[in-house]
């Protein structure tokens with residue numbers, strides 16, 4: 374074993390992770406690249422200048438320069454130090470004779486492959502058919518948010534309360550490999566986990582013809598300090614809009630409310646309105662416009678720059694297909710449509726003397 378003095382270790386570890394990545398053949402764009410440790414289709418690996426670090430938020434693995442070389446080249450700690458020393462002209466005493474394993478040159482870049490992933494409809498449909506509503510899910514949907522039971526049923530919303538049980542039941546019906554390929558399970562070290570952060574709600578996304586295209590989950594636990602978002606999609610699947618079949622059944626010029634996210638969509642639907650949802654707040658993509666060209670469109674956008682820019686972006690895309698969208702927000706006090714919906718319900722209960 375080679376001895377590497379601590380002052381050299383710290384010198385190596387403070388080499389810029391950006392420079393080290395470049396030397397390894399990793400291309401970074403906007404501080405991101407595709408993770409080389411898992412089958413990544415969206416750039417999950419991020420680099421940070423402020424503390425000279427890198428991290429893959431899917432693998433949960435990260436570190437500084439030595440760890441990057443170790444992981445990328447499959448080296449031991451010592452080997453990674455020697456590789457860094459040689460590539461950045463830092464002298465480590467008595468290591469001239471050490472021979473490093475040759476690592477095949479490869480290029481990593483943040484470019485996402487364009488080939489659309491095949492949707493395993495059988496696996497996705499099975500999950501939706503078998504995902505009932507847990508007490509936690511019912512509390513959220515019916516007590517806290519007061520969405521209509523008929524709407525939740527019609528939208529085939531389900532839930533997962535126990536990750537281990539979900540994996541066990543699912544892999545009794547389908548092989549683990551197939552579930553991973555379908556994007557619903559991931560391997561994390563020696564464990565197999567759902568791609569969804571549990572406990573969660575499951576929202577199935579269908580295309581206009583009613584074929585399942587994706588499942589999105591909404592985490593029901595406390596978000597705490599972890600910055601990870603509430604929503605997950607099947608790995609590799611690009612979500613379209615939620616409740617797209619309504620576009621097929623609605624006539625020309627019918628009113629359609631465009632919600633920012635599924636929960637707001639449920640609020641509109643609970644009021645008896647026709648609604649679809651963008652897969653997240655502000656997540657409009659120009660290609661959605663082609664599906665929205667025939668309807669009279671409304672949206673309740675945030676009263677801030679993000680809201681204004683979303684409205685502008687949607688109208689630019691919609692104008693190209695001969696349509697436009699109207700902002701229906703008049704108030705400033707509600708965070709989103711779900712909150713507005715709840716406040717309307719409370720007013721109504723007050724009026725009818727049923728408010729508790």
Ligand SMILES: [Zn+2]
Nearest residue numbers: 408411429432
């Ligand atoms: Zn990763």
